[in-house]
Amino acid sequence: MTDISAVLDRADQNLQDSIDRLFSLVRIQSISTDPAYKAECRKAAEWLVVELKGIGFDASVRDTAGHPMVVAHHDGASPDAPHVLFYGHYDVQPVDPIELWEDSPFEPKIKEISPGRKVLTGRGTADDKGQLMTFVEACRAYKEINGSLPIRVTILFEGEEESGSPSLKPFLDANAAELKAEYALVCDTGMWDGDTPAIAAALRGLVGEEIVVKAADRDLHSGLFGGAAANPIHILTDILAGLHDETGRVTLEGFYEGVEETPTNIKEGWEALGRNSESFLGGVGLSIPSGEKGRSVLELTWARPTAEINGITGGYTGEGFKTVIAAQASAKISFRLVGDQNPAKIREAFRAYVRSKIPADCTVEFHEHGASPAIQLSYDSPELTKAKGALSEEWKNPAVIIGMGGSIPIVGDFQKQLGMDSLLVGFGLVDDRIHSPNEKYDLKSYHKGIRSWARIMTALATK
Incomplete structure (x- = not known):
């Protein structure tokens, strides 16, 4: 049986080195929408390939009509271990307006923004370099302790997510056989709050x-x-x-x-989160919900x-x-x-x-x-249930199953082009200022995100 405690301990021991590696990636100015940063985007892809090769992945840079993809493969502990495709993106948004940044956007730092709350600052720390590195570092800790991963892993890191992903669909079509897995893991999402992890089961x-x-x-x-x-x-x-x-x-x-109507037990779980029309709308100067009468604000924004x-x-x-x-x-x-x-x-x-x-x-x-189309995962799928249990073991509060009012096109592409559902787990927070000046990623999100992925991989390997 996999010694998950030892893996978690190694993740803790590696934390400072893990931060240093993330900071090295953040310093690469991989702004995909600006042609002036084309070389920086390739540099980021090449940096990731070196890191993945260093922990035993068969990794390579794959050229496209735009910025390159990173594709990597690793065997599991056994040939019949579950096979997942992990997706993230290494490109970032432009930093304008630069004058609103408190520090240089590509010189990351650790800062204490309130007593006991430390954050990692810099463009891409939350969206999406910090998020994708939580998975890479979880794989590293696993390899250092056990010499293998509990599941078979294919990794796809994109370099154009922030500029509309023009090369993604052609790449998926051309490489469908290589990239297809049992399901995908997508890390470009967030938590319910700083102590409550979340899994998104629905995208409009x-x-x-x-x-x-x-x-x-x-x-x-x-x-x-x-x-x-x-x-x-x-x-x-x-x-x-x-x-x-x-x-x-x-x-x-x-x-x-x-x-279809949302299952009663799911709606009851949403009600228990305590978000009503006043708390949801109050921050934008409103208080009375619009839309269909007789439905909660979470149901209106997630499921209708x-x-x-x-x-x-x-x-x-x-x-x-x-x-x-x-x-x-x-x-x-x-x-x-x-x-x-x-x-x-x-x-x-x-x-x-x-x-x-x-x-x-x-x-x-x-x-x-x-x-x-909308994406709706089964609320009681085995993978979702296993991931929910793993997250609940790591965090102060049990994981919650949420919907998302917006869309993540890659999830639809995986479903339509590769026939795979996705498990959406991320550790961002609402105040991470993604796409804005002074982007940050909580140190706790990064640290416990690494530990969470180690637990999730262990859970997914369980029959």
Whole structure:
């Protein structure tokens, strides 16, 4: 039987060296969106390959049309051990505005920001270099104690996540046989709070649409034509207002096909987290939840579909006043999807609804802005149950199963292209300031994240 206590002790003993290694990676300015940092991105990939080879992985840099991927493989303790694909990304966001940083973004430090709370500072410490290194360091501790890993591991580190992952899908297609595993481990997520680990079991999908309603062939004088000529802003606002009924439900035909109710025990667990509408909305100056009536804010943001208006344009919006009837008006609308909702059907239902509201002498144009299905993992899958137990052993509070209101495209890519579900476990905190100046990663997140992955690997190896 694997001596997990010895592995955890070694992770503790290695902590300072582990921090030094992370800091070496953070110093590499791997900003993927800026061509000026192309060489730095490759340098980060090469650095990771050297580290992975140093602990026994068969690792290599793989070129793409953009920044390179890192792919690595390691056998398990036995040939029939479970096989996982671990994903992270080594690229980072730009540092602008640089003047708001308290320290140089690529000169990481350990700082005490409150009594007893130390953090690791620098761009990428939380998103995602610190997160991916928790897994690498867990593998290191395992190898140093046992000479092997308890499970078979394939690693995929991407270099373009922060710039839209343009090379990822082609790479997955070209290397599907090599990368396919039983399931994926994704570390680009966070905890519920500083003492409560979390596993994300649901990610909402997304459909983006832009509509342009056109009426007269030019802007019209509202005194001469008002009351007689069609006003595209009137038409547009009527369309948008009709997207929801008085209970907050979306009115599109067939919109709720594939939407299932969240299990009662899961909702009870969410209620026990103590987040109500006042605490959730209070930080943004609100207190009354919108959306479907009779549902909690966590259910609304994690487990229910939405239709949101993200922008409206039309008519004169400059200084002063101009009495015109605009020739056209436009809006951007996004739908967050859950369960088995079909993005293509949602898009067509929306377009059919809009067309039904357009007068015969007016027209409408549609412009797509992406589509992806929701991801829903089984709340009682064996892998999720094992990981939850392992995390609960490590942290002060038991692990919680949460949903996520946004989307992580890689999870959908793994499911669609490689036929794999993903286990989403990360150790970031809401105040880590990712994508912002003064990014940080709690030292406790880093240290206990290493220990957590060691426990998770042990649990996943258990039959």
